[in-house]
Amino acid sequence: MFEGVPIHWFLVLATAMFFIGIYGFLVRKNLITMLMSIELILNSVCINFVAFNKILFPEHLEGMFFTLFIIAVAAAEASVAIAIIINIYRRIVNIDVEKMNEMKY
């Protein structure tokens, strides 16, 4: 049991963070800032899992394990994305999405 804070507060916080991430993903043009927005989105989902685990189903640690796996997948995704970004920068010396209109080798 977790005293004082109802689960709705956690869910509203995670929703706000998720949609701030969506806004950033839609507005930004730089690839690295878009990656940061994706990290915000993943992080908000983690908060949801943890809050559900602690407040609604505290018998087992399911939400915690899912959050661990989400963090691992986020780390893998960030490393591959940054490798791609560096490769693109080496080719066209720019990392704006609008400059990337050809994917030919």
Next chain:
Amino acid sequence: MTNNQFMFLLFSAVIVIFSLLTVTSRRILRAATYLLFVLVSTSGLYFLLRFNFLAAIQLTLYAGGIVVLIIFSILLTSQINDKLAIPPVTKRIYAAIAAIAGAVLCILTILQTEFVQKTFDPARTNIKTIGEGMLSTGKYGYALPFEVISVLLLAAMIGSIILAKKRKD
């Protein structure tokens, strides 16, 4: 207002304010720093919920690893003194409409839902329970995703090395 509520409101205010600064800041290195603040206060939320192991993982892996990786790639690919271009007004308006509409829809749905909160205190989440859960194959065991994650991390490591290394041509 209880202690838990105060700490929750503090952390959530930090999270929301710095998330907004992350997506609106025009200097890219500052945006990465604001992202670091968001991740650290998320780890504070995990500490508040007594998930100590998860909070430590969040601090070391997210705030320590991913943010450092992002900052390295910023230093490799961007001019620090340059400011990012302001996105056009129509784009910002459409994105804000999409985000606010989605947020309002989700928040209304959340507030109308009745959740049944458990009232008993479970056993403390010590590291022994976590380790046994990671490696057991029975019910509530996560041996298969654990192994799949290890293969995924290996593949991501090899893939990013191959992608980022210099071509000989």
